Amino acid sequence: xxxxxxxxxxxxxxxxxxxxxxxxxxxxxxxxxxxxxxxxxxxxxxxxxxxxxxxxxxxxxxxxxxxxxxxxxxxxxxxxxxxxxxxxxxxxxxxxxxxxxxxxxxxxxxxxxxxxxxxxxxxxxxxxxxxxxxxxxxxxxxxxxxxxxxxxxxxxxxxxxxxxxxxxxxxxxxxxxxxxxxxxxxxxxxxxxxxxxxxxxxxxxxxxxxxxxxxxxxxxxxxxxxxxxxxxxxxxxxxxxxxxxxxxxxxxxxxxxxxxx
Amino acid sequence: xxxxxxxxxxxxxxxxxxxxxxxxxxxxxxxxxxxxxxxxxxxxxxxxxxxxxxxxxxxxxxxxxxxxxxxxxxxxxxxxxxxxxxxxxxxxxxxxxxxxxxxxxxxxxxxxxxxxxxxxxxxxxxxxxxxxxxxxxxxxxxxxxxxxxxxxxxxxxxxxxxxxxxxxxxxxxxxxxxxxxxxxxxxxxxxxxxxxxxxxxxxxxxxxxxxxxxxxxxxxxxxxxxxxxxxxxxxxxxxxxxxxxxxxxxxxxxxxxxxxx
Numbered sequence: 001x002x003x004x005x006x007x008x009x010x011x012x013x014x015x016x017x018x019x020x021x022x023x024x025x026x027x028x029x030x031x032x033x034x035x036x037x038x039x040x041x042x043x044x045x046x047x048x049x050x051x052x053x054x055x056x057x058x059x060x061x062x063x064x065x066x067x068x069x070x071x072x073x074x075x076x077x078x079x080x081x082x083x084x085x086x087x088x089x090x091x092x093x094x095x096x097x098x099x100x101x102x103x104x105x106x107x108x109x110x111x112x113x114x115x116x117x118x119x120x121x122x123x124x125x126x127x128x129x130x131x132x133x134x135x136x137x138x139x140x141x142x143x144x145x146x147x148x149x150x151x152x153x154x155x156x157x158x159x160x161x162x163x164x165x166x167x168x169x170x171x172x173x174x175x176x177x178x179x180x181x182x183x184x185x186x187x188x189x190x191x192x193x194x195x196x197x198x199x200x201x202x203x204x205x206x207x208x209x210x211x212x213x214x215x216x217x218x219x220x221x222x223x224x225x226x227x228x229x230x231x232x233x234x235x236x237x238x239x240x241x242x243x244x245x246x247x248x249x250x251x252x253x254x255x256x257x258x259x260x261x
Numbered sequence: 262x263x264x265x266x267x268x269x270x271x272x273x274x275x276x277x278x279x280x281x282x283x284x285x286x287x288x289x290x291x292x293x294x295x296x297x298x299x300x301x302x303x304x305x306x307x308x309x310x311x312x313x314x315x316x317x318x319x320x321x322x323x324x325x326x327x328x329x330x331x332x333x334x335x336x337x338x339x340x341x342x343x344x345x346x347x348x349x350x351x352x353x354x355x356x357x358x359x360x361x362x363x364x365x366x367x368x369x370x371x372x373x374x375x376x377x378x379x380x381x382x383x384x385x386x387x388x389x390x391x392x393x394x395x396x397x398x399x400x401x402x403x404x405x406x407x408x409x410x411x412x413x414x415x416x417x418x419x420x421x422x423x424x425x426x427x428x429x430x431x432x433x434x435x436x437x438x439x440x441x442x443x444x445x446x447x448x449x450x451x452x453x454x455x456x457x458x459x460x461x462x463x464x465x466x467x468x469x470x471x472x473x474x475x476x477x478x479x480x481x482x483x484x485x486x487x488x489x490x491x492x493x494x495x496x497x498x499x500x501x502x503x504x505x506x507x508x509x510x511x512x513x514x515x516x517x518x519x520x521x522x
Binding site for chain 2: 018021047053054055056070071073109110111113114116119121158161162164165166168171172175176178179180183198230234251253254255257
């Protein structure tokens with residue numbers, strides 16, 4: 001892992017419909033904070049870009065014959081390999097290529113991404129680039145890059161605690177952090193989560209800003225989540241954890257896939 | 262739980278872009294099988310309906326003034342209460358109201374829903390109907406209804422096993438089954454999962470069909486996933502599991518929220 005790399009360029013992908021929202025204010029504050037640290041920042045504000053959420057045959061205009069059977073992954077691969085993806089997707093892939101740190105900022109809707117942000121992953125993480133290649137989970141096209149989620153929830157923190165009714169926040173974010181981002185080789189920094197994100201008074205906002213500044217204060221030394229790498233800890237054939245690791249662990253479920261050192 | 266109710270009406274929400282795909286063939290077979298059992302079936306084929314995935318201000322045409330700050334939940338509530346949601350959303354809510362069983366069928370993309378299906382939940386599960394009400398997790402507008410996922414994965418079954426690299430399939434589906442469907446009061450039937458869903462030969466398809474028929478053979482007595490109800494097992498204030506339940510369990514993470522009886 002290249003966790004000692006210095007972060008210079010940050011891409012923030014913003015998935016909230018309203019720029020004049022709490023999330024919008026937090027985005028502004030984050031950009032300002034990162035720029036004041038001398039970092040370059042780009043923002044993909046998906047709603048303002050009228051981002052297309054659905055994978056359709058129009059995504060492969062030159063490598064798919066309209067009206068014929070769409071196979072998705074092979075056609076995504078052909079379009080990627082032949083440099084025939086659509087300009088909106090190519091632009092996002094170029095921003096990803098450019099960035100040292102990728103931040104996905106969104107309100108937690110029904111336990112996860114708003115559809116538009118899922119559509120960003122579905123379309124930008126094309127075959128050949130992000131999947132359909134042997135390197136995965138700790139290696140891949142985005143190895144060396146870092147990723148971080150910035151999430152707001154309506155529910156209180158206790159609802160997302162170890163015994164909270166929604167399930168632990170880290171488990172809810174696992175499909176995104178591990179199954180999407182770590183999958184492509186990125187190193188995952190701890191998320192910045194704002195609970196009870198409604199009726200935000202000035203006092204509450206200032207206290208959130210203080211947490212935000214602390215979170216980003218020394219961003220290069222933020223300790224990543226220690227997900228296990230496919231190349232090291234899994235059976236190459238079954239993709240199951242090596243038995244000695246399972247035997248030595250008291251964990252179950254998603255937690256098994258995080259090193260305890 | 263009203264698990265003894267007889268299922269007569271089934272809504273299938275289909276989230277695959279290609280009707281002439283494996284998932285499309287499985288949809289056809291499922292409809293045929295259910296109809297041959299005397300059930301009524303409706304299909305919401307989201308791609309063919311040109312479903313709009315993004316929550317936008319256009320979703321609240323009469324209760325939101327264009328260009329003003331969009332607050333999402335309160336405006337979703339106002340539109341629902343005043344019967345001013347858009348016709349596409351109302352039509353889906355009416356199908357939900359009609360159905361005894363709701364099946365969501367989709368390919369697992371990046372650990373979850375394709376964006377279009379998330380957009381169906383984001384828009385159809387409006388405030389006042391599906392959330393913004395005290396009854397949740399086992400009670401709510403959809404209490405008495407059953408729900409089931411039909412999912413295909415590219416990866417092999419071992420990748421989704423208890424120690425598989427993606428995490429256990431039941432944990433990956435928990436945010437959908439528990440956080441979206443059980444949340445609204447539905448009873449969750451076990452999912453029908455097809456692994457390694459590519460290069461499907463006739464033999465493989467026939468074997469999958471046999472599994473499908475067995476899964477649906479006695480649908481009224483399929484044993485639901487025993488998620489714990491908010492009204493019974495959680496602290497009313499913190500929404501954390503009651504301490505005696507935590508103390509009596511060896512589970513952690515999502516599994517804590519499933520009864521073992």
